[in-house]
Amino acid sequence: MNAPAEHLLAARGLAFHYGAQPVFAGVALAIRRREIVALLGSSGCGKSTLLRALAGLESPAAGQVSFLDQALASPHPRSALIFQQASLLPWLTVEANAAFGLDFRHQPAIAAATRRERVREALAAVGLAGRESAWPAELSGGQAQRVALARALAREPELLFADEPFSALDAITRAEMQNLLVEVVHRWHAAVLLVTHDIDEAILVADRILLMGGRPGTLLAEWTVDIPRPREDHPGAVTALRLDILSALRDTFVQPTADVA
Numbered sequence: 607m608n609a610p611a612e613h614l615l616a617a618r619g620l621a622f623h624y625g626a627q628p629v630f631a632g633v634a635l636a637i638r639r640r641e642i643v644a645l646l647g648s649s650g651c652g653k654s655t656l657l658r659a660l661a662g663l664e665s666p667a668a669g670q671v672s673f674l675d676q677a678l679a680s681p682h683p684r685s686a687l688i689f690q691q692a693s694l695l696p697w698l699t700v701e702a703n704a705a706f707g708l709d710f711r712h713q714p715a716i717a718a719a720t721r722r723e724r725v726r727e728a729l730a731a732v733g734l735a736g737r738e739s740a741w742p743a744e745l746s747g748g749q750a751q752r753v754a755l756a757r758a759l760a761r762e763p764e765l766l767f768a769d770e771p772f773s774a775l776d777a778i779t780r781a782e783m784q785n786l787l788v789e790v791v792h793r794w795h796a797a798v799l800l801v802t803h804d805i806d807e808a809i810l811v812a813d814r815i816l817l818m819g820g821r822p823g824t825l826l827a828e829w830t831v832d833i834p835r836p837r838e839d840h841p842g843a844v845t846a847l848r849l850d851i852l853s854a855l856r857d858t859f860v861q862p863t864a865d866v867a
């Protein structure tokens with residue numbers, strides 16, 4: 607029997623450009639099973655594009671991504687995505703939205719009873735038990751994002767790609783969702799790649815933080831976050847790490863070339 611791959615996802619030598627504009631180059635990273643990794647960087651440095659390439663939604667110009675030791679050419683059935691917008695289908699109930707995608711052709715075939723049970727369990731985990739028959743128009747932004755999270759969990763992903771999933775929410779709802787994300791991915795034994803530009807979010811959620819920056823973008827720094835959870839209870843350690851990351855983030859801003867007098 608083969609030993610399980612130590613890394614769920616591994617990428618090396620990744621490069622991407624839009625036309626003539628390079629976005630990132632020489633990116634190498636690995637995500638271990640059950641690990642929550644945050645990808646931080648200033649706006650426009652290429653975080654979302656990198657996430658899309660790692661998720662198999664974009665083809666890199668160079669380099670390779672492997673998922674469970676297999677080269678990745680399209681999204682893997684054991685991965686799932688959530689974005690800033692919940693993107694629920696307004697003509698489907700909460701339950702049908704959470705089930706959406708489970709019957710897609712590239713998904714493993716599952717029996718109707720298993721499908722119902724997975725959706726029920728995922729909706730309960732995100733706090734929406736009893737709201738199965740509600741319509742998207744009846745939900746708050748936070749509840750809609752809970753449905754999007756349930757839709758992802760129902761696929762029983764080994765890796766969840768999350769692209770700024772909470773940045774459109776108010777501060778209190780965002781904090782609730784950050785805690786919920788950690789709780790449910792631990793229960794589902796899933797790993798996460800979380801793209802964010804919010805240093806506090808990265809510190810509160812992640813086991814490891816990667817900093818992206820430069821032109822073209824590369825990974826410039828990495829921190830292992832070993833602050834015990836709940837991290838809100840350790841404000842001193844959180845502040846020290848925030849200052850460290852902020853200082854590194856400031857250094858990533860490309861300085862305009864000074865005119866020579």
Ligand SMILES: Nc1ncnc2c1ncn2[C@@H]1O[C@H](COP(=O)(O)OP(=O)(O)OP(=O)(O)O)[C@@H](O)[C@H]1O
Pocket residue numbers: 624629647648649650651652653654655656803
């Ligand atoms: N479809 C596209 N066509 C051309 N250029 C694009 C496209 N999408 C993104 N870009 C450019 O690629 C660069 C990286 O964009 P990307 O969205 O990956 O950055 P980001 O770090 O996720 O930014 P933000 O934090 O603001 O979402 C930016 O300069 C952006 O303008």
